[in-house]
Amino acid sequence: MKLLITGVGSGLGKALALEGLRRGYEVYALSRHLPEELSGKVRFVRCDLSYLERVSTCLLKLIDGVSEIDLVILNAGILGKFGDMVEVPLKDFLKVMDVNVWSNKIILDTLLKEGIRLKQVVAISSGAAVNCNRGWNAYSISKASLNCLIKLYSREAESTHFTAVAPGLVFTPMLEEVMKQSEEKYPSVGRIKASPKRRPEEAARMIFDLLPRFLEFESGSFLDVRKL
Numbered sequence: 001m002k003l004l005i006t007g008v009g010s011g012l013g014k015a016l017a018l019e020g021l022r023r024g025y026e027v028y029a030l031s032r033h034l035p036e037e038l039s040g041k042v043r044f045v046r047c048d049l050s051y052l053e054r055v056s057t058c059l060l061k062l063i064d065g066v067s068e069i070d071l072v073i074l075n076a077g078i079l080g081k082f083g084d085m086v087e088v089p090l091k092d093f094l095k096v097m098d099v100n101v102w103s104n105k106i107i108l109d110t111l112l113k114e115g116i117r118l119k120q121v122v123a124i125s126s127g128a129a130v131n132c133n134r135g136w137n138a139y140s141i142s143k144a145s146l147n148c149l150i151k152l153y154s155r156e157a158e159s160t161h162f163t164a165v166a167p168g169l170v171f172t173p174m175l176e177e178v179m180k181q182s183e184e185k186y187p188s189v190g191r192i193k194a195s196p197k198r199r200p201e202e203a204a205r206m207i208f209d210l211l212p213r214f215l216e217f218e219s220g221s222f223l224d225v226r227k228l
């Protein structure tokens, strides 16, 4: 079984890669950093997904000789600058969109054009895709776009099952950054602080356990694990 995953340097992606290894997957990873725990255990090509013109070349190098991938997890993502819409310049939005959305288009286009058989694609989305709470600006827009991107591919690549999945609150560097923001100005920050969170390892186990469940939903669906 082969797992292709993006963003294994920290947080959920690192835990998903480790869990994939534990479950017997051969893991192929694209990321800027390779953590010590994964070193020597995964096939890895260093790739900064914000450099869109390099993404396809990195991916082709990583999957050289591969004709079928059981599971693709599009995990890499950035929060961008938290703040009000009027405070965050468009150039910051573009960077978030490049990493969270457009790099995934390049990855899926490359895999599909190469004729690689893909069984299941899970894009890590967020409740922010629908909540659009104050402060989440580019991140919310990027995750809403990601959900749409995944639905669009599901209409074309009918032999692949696609889902965009909100993993719930996971205690990672990204969530720590959110929790540093002002609760007074951004009420969702207070709600997040008060809510239960999973450790990345627990969230990764849960996502792997839910993979068969995701297949029961129409391809292209957006699923929030808190509602399953």
Ligand SMILES: NC(=O)c1ccc[n+]([C@@H]2O[C@H](COP(=O)([O-])OP(=O)(O)OC[C@H]3O[C@@H](n4cnc5c(N)ncnc54)[C@H](OP(=O)(O)O)[C@@H]3O)[C@@H](O)[C@H]2O)c1
Binding pocket: 006, 007, 008, 009, 010, 011, 012, 013, 014, 030, 031, 032, 033, 034, 047, 048, 049, 050, 075, 076, 077, 078, 099, 124, 125, 126, 127, 166, 167, 168, 169, 170, 171, 172, 173, 174, 175
């Ligand atoms: N934590 C939560 O509660 C939560 C909730 C909903 C959704 N999510 C989503 O879960 C995913 C993982 O986030 P996280 O919470 O684990 O945060 P994180 O610890 O900040 O992880 C972000 C991951 O994305 C990768 N990444 C970031 N920029 C990259 C770039 N330019 N090129 C390649 N890889 C890049 C990082 O790897 P490298 O450093 O190696 O590049 C890292 O593994 C994201 O898509 C996030 O939106 C998280």
